[in-house]
Amino acid sequence: MPASRISTFDDWVDLFGSWRKDIGVDYPEIANYHFEAKFGPTRSNEIEFGAYKGRPKWQRVLQIPDQRMRDALMNLIVFQGDTEFASVEQQRQLFLNSPSEHDRQSLCRVVTEEMRHGWQMCHLLISHFGYSGRVEAQKMLERRAFESKRLLGAFNQDVNNWLDFFTYTDFVDRDGKFQLTMLSYSGFEPLAQSMIPMLKEESFHLGTGQDGLKRIVKAGVVPLSVIQKFINKWIPVSYDLFGVDNSSSAHWFYVWGLKGRFDEPLAKAEADLGKMNEHNRYLYHLECKQLIELVNKSVPADKPKLYVPDLKFNRHIGEFANQPYSVHGELLSPREFEEHLKEMLPQREDIKLVEDIQANEPKWIAPKLPVQ
Numbered sequence: 313m314p315a316s317r318i319s320t321f322d323d324w325v326d327l328f329g330s331w332r333k334d335i336g337v338d339y340p341e342i343a344n345y346h347f348e349a350k351f352g353p354t355r356s357n358e359i360e361f362g363a364y365k366g367r368p369k370w371q372r373v374l375q376i377p378d379q380r381m382r383d384a385l386m387n388l389i390v391f392q393g394d395t396e397f398a399s400v401e402q403q404r405q406l407f408l409n410s411p412s413e414h415d416r417q418s419l420c421r422v423v424t425e426e427m428r429h430g431w432q433m434c435h436l437l438i439s440h441f442g443y444s445g446r447v448e449a450q451k452m453l454e455r456r457a458f459e460s461k462r463l464l465g466a467f468n469q470d471v472n473n474w475l476d477f478f479t480y481t482d483f484v485d486r487d488g489k490f491q492l493t494m495l496s497y498s499g500f501e502p503l504a505q506s507m508i509p510m511l512k513e514e515s516f517h518l519g520t521g522q523d524g525l526k527r528i529v530k531a532g533v534v535p536l537s538v539i540q541k542f543i544n545k546w547i548p549v550s551y552d553l554f555g556v557d558n559s560s561s562a563h564w565f566y567v568w569g570l571k572g573r574f575d576e577p578l579a580k581a582e583a584d585l586g587k588m589n590e591h592n593r594y595l596y597h598l599e600c601k602q603l604i605e606l607v608n609k610s611v612p613a614d615k616p617k618l619y620v621p622d623l624k625f626n627r628h629i630g631e632f633a634n635q636p637y638s639v640h641g642e643l644l645s646p647r648e649f650e651e652h653l654k655e656m657l658p659q660r661e662d663i664k665l666v667e668d669i670q671a672n673e674p675k676w677i678a679p680k681l682p683v684q
Contacts, residue, residue, distance in 0.1 A: 352508025
């Protein structure tokens with residue numbers, strides 16, 4: 313860890329360049345990208361929910377009336393930024409074996425934009441939160457996903473191959489879409505304005521994942537049972553990313569006007585403050601079902617369809633944490649569950665099979681079709 317703390321944003325930019333080289337993604341396309349903070353318009357100049365509804369959005373941290381609120385806001389920004397840099401670290405080795413030039417360029421765009429999103433969050437921290445913000449922005453580049461030091465468990469897991477990558481970008485990045493959308497309604501205007509460009513960029517990441525899964529299924533080389541295991545790996549960790557059940561933090565984020573519901577502009581009912589995370593997680597679950605239905609259109613009629621694991625399966629946060637529920641939501645004995653996990657999650661032999669296929673089967677993934 314560096315002996316001294318950064319003093320300016322330029323100091324942080326120097327550290328960012330060192331981080332990029334240290335993790336091994338300083339490729340020319342990335343090094344030549346113009347990193348910058350981007351801001352877009354918000355839906356409203358007024359706070360849209362919570363105790364301060366109807367008041368002007370805060371443009372400066374000191375306008376926020378309570379230190380607890382300011383601390384909570386900084387915490388939201390830190391966690392969001394940490395996920396962005398972590399995902400780059402998770403995907404750093406995929407450049408070595410891209411299935412096509414199209415896929416390499418897609419990966420390059422995904423990781424570059426994730427870096428820019430992390431840059432955006434650190435820009436907010438350094439611009440608005442003084443010494444504490446500078447400290448957190450520096451720490452963001454000192455943690456490493458491959459050392460299991462990132463703040464959220466999903467972002468310390470390995471992304472071993474391109475099936476991992478496409479499943480990750482389809483489902484973990486989709487949780488990111490949910491989080492960014494909820495923050496886009498924030499009463500802190502610089503944060504809300506940051507989300508609009510980030511969401512536009514995030515949509516490419518989601519499309520990359522969904523299209524990649526469709527192309528793998530269409531090619532018919534990777535067994536559907538193995539594809540299902542990777543779906544079972546990433547969707548439950550995405551469920552966990554919404555946070556604990558009956559969350560007091562989510563309650564106060566909403567009351568304080570810092571983070572809305574995913575469907576905030578359309579929601580007709582009053583927010584259930586005791587079930588904020590559950591509400592957003594369930595909407596995510598429904599969207600995952602729609603996505604899998606689209607992928608299943610490429611599954612042959614005589615083959616079993618892919619599916620979304622139950623909300624209770626393999627959870628490590630919330631009401632169902634560490635409980636022995638099957639992928640279909642059935643309660644198992646601890647011994648049955650141990651065997652079930654071996655059957656339903658990628659094992660060492662599954663990872664080796666995927667890696668062998670990707671190394672030796674040129675047509676393991678269908679080519680990307682040109683846009684009509």
